[in-house]
Amino acid sequence: MIGHRISGAAVVAGIAGQPVAHSLSPIIHNAWLAAGGIDGVYAPFAPRNAAGFQTLVAAGRAGLVQGLNVTAPFKEQAFALADDATAAARLTASANILTFEDGRVRADSSDGIGLMRGLKEQAPELALNGRAVIMLGAGGAARAAAGALVEAGAEVRIVNRSLERAEALAADLGPSVRVMPASAAFDGAALIINALSVQPDVDFDRIAPGTVVMDMTYKPLWTPFLMAARARGLKTVDGLSMLIGQAAPSFEALFRRPPPPLDLRTLLLAHLGEAPA
CATH class of the missing domain: 3.40.50.10860 (Leucine Dehydrogenase, chain A, domain 1)
Incomplete structure (x- = not known):
């Protein structure tokens, strides 16, 4: 300075x-x-x-x-x-x-731009068109990210404790966005994004190899969510990449x-x- x-x-x-x-x-x-x-x-x-x-x-x-x-x-x-x-x-x-x-x-x-730039930087091989993306959360950042994912051709599945908030997001973004229970949402997912302010409980033993996992949180950089995904051998994208993007x-x-x-x-x-x- x-x-x-x-x-x-x-x-x-x-x-x-x-x-x-x-x-x-x-x-x-x-x-x-x-x-x-x-x-x-x-x-x-x-x-x-x-x-x-x-x-x-x-x-x-x-x-x-x-x-x-x-x-x-x-x-x-x-x-x-x-x-x-x-x-x-x-x-x-x-x-x-x-x-x-x-x-x-x-x-x-610019949250959607940040998301896409972060994915391009840290998971350049990820294809989104026609693929399922799990969005954990339905707040402002999740809204912007979901909008960018829809524009990229993805099918977005919202998992959120408040069904009313999640359904409002899905209604705003159209048929490419659906609200789903956690028990059914993860099947066939290409990407899982945590947009919650708290750490979600995800059983990574049930997540298919090759799935990319992203956490919008950047402090700490290596959240328990990302560490659990990495221990399972999954590709991870950190929240710092989105912030910079x-x-x-x-x-x-x-x-x-x-x-x-x-x-x-x-x-x-x-x-x-x-x-x-």
């Missing part, structure tokens, strides 16, 4: 979530700002509740913030508060990016320019105290 000068003309952006202290996004974006000599700052915001998040969005409308990344539990509220939205955000009725200009709010979603389009939206070249994975592994896989 040496040499990163912030003036009174600095562009202010950030990430909003509850909780948000664990987020690596400030590490990523402020490293890019420093590397590019960009007069700007990326800050964490932790609204206590939906009313607090609405106040933060009002601050953006007033010109105090140029843009926000949005994480749980505010992604669907972010979409609802926007004046207009990209096709990616409309597809899943959730947003992880809000940009502010002339008092208006625009919603976008969605970060570049986020930076470009928030700061109106592409990020400078930087080895983010090495930077983040060092920050996390994790060794490369």
